[in-house]
Amino acid sequence: MLRRHxxxxxxxxxxxxxxxAGAGGRLLHVATLLTAEPPDANPRARALxxxxxxxxxxxxxxxxxxxxxxxxxxxxxARFARTAWRAHRGRGGVLAALTPQERLVVVLRLGEGVxxxxxxxxxxxxxxxxxxxxxxxxxxxxxx
Numbered sequence: 826m827l828r829r830h831x832x833x834x835x836x837x838x839x840x841x842x843x844x845x846a847g848a849g850g851r852l853l854h855v856a857t858l859l860t861a862e863p864p865d866a867n868p869r870a871r872a873l874x875x876x877x878x879x880x881x882x883x884x885x886x887x888x889x890x891x892x893x894x895x896x897x898x899x900x901x902x903a904r905f906a907r908t909a910w911r912a913h914r915g916r917g918g919v920l921a922a923l924t925p926q927e928r929l930v931v932v933l934r935l936g937e938g939v940x941x942x943x944x945x946x947x948x949x950x951x952x953x954x955x956x957x958x959x960x961x962x963x964x965x966x967x968x969x
Contacts, residue, residue: 837885845878848894852877855898858932859905861921873908877901898937902929902947922969927962934959 856870856877877900881893888896906929920928929948933939934955941959945952 841882841885844893848897849874849878852894852897852901855932855937856901856905858920858936859901859925859928861919861923861928873901873904876904898933898939899947902933905929906948920966922965923962927958927965930955930958931962931966935963 856874857867860869881897945955
């Protein structure tokens with residue numbers, strides 16, 4: 826019994842390592858855009874990603890056919906949403922002119938291609954509000 830459990834744990838660790846090797850760079854890019862840090866100096870983004878990946882690893886057995894990238898991205902966005910409201914502006918990234926909520930909407934909608942309905946559900950906002958935030962944010966970026 827213990828031997829089977831150890832074998833299963835080792836297999837899950839290999840699967841997770843493979844997932845991180847394949848998706849880690851893209852997820853770090855998403856986190857860096859959210860925190861509006863420069864790509865070469867992004868400690869907040871790395872901490873955010875580490876926490877999201879730890880959550881994904883802890884629930885790896887329960888994914889059952891769910892896409893681990895989507896689940897990790899959701900966790901990343903949720904963690905950012907819970908903590909970002911304290912720090913309103915980024916520190917030099919391409920999206921630094923936007924508020925945390927605007928960055929979150931723009932990154933999910935335009936950077937990751939997440940549907941408006943999914944973004945609205947994740948943030949607890951009406952779809953119309955997500956649409957308006959996205960349009961206003963893009964207009965702000967064009968002006969910048």
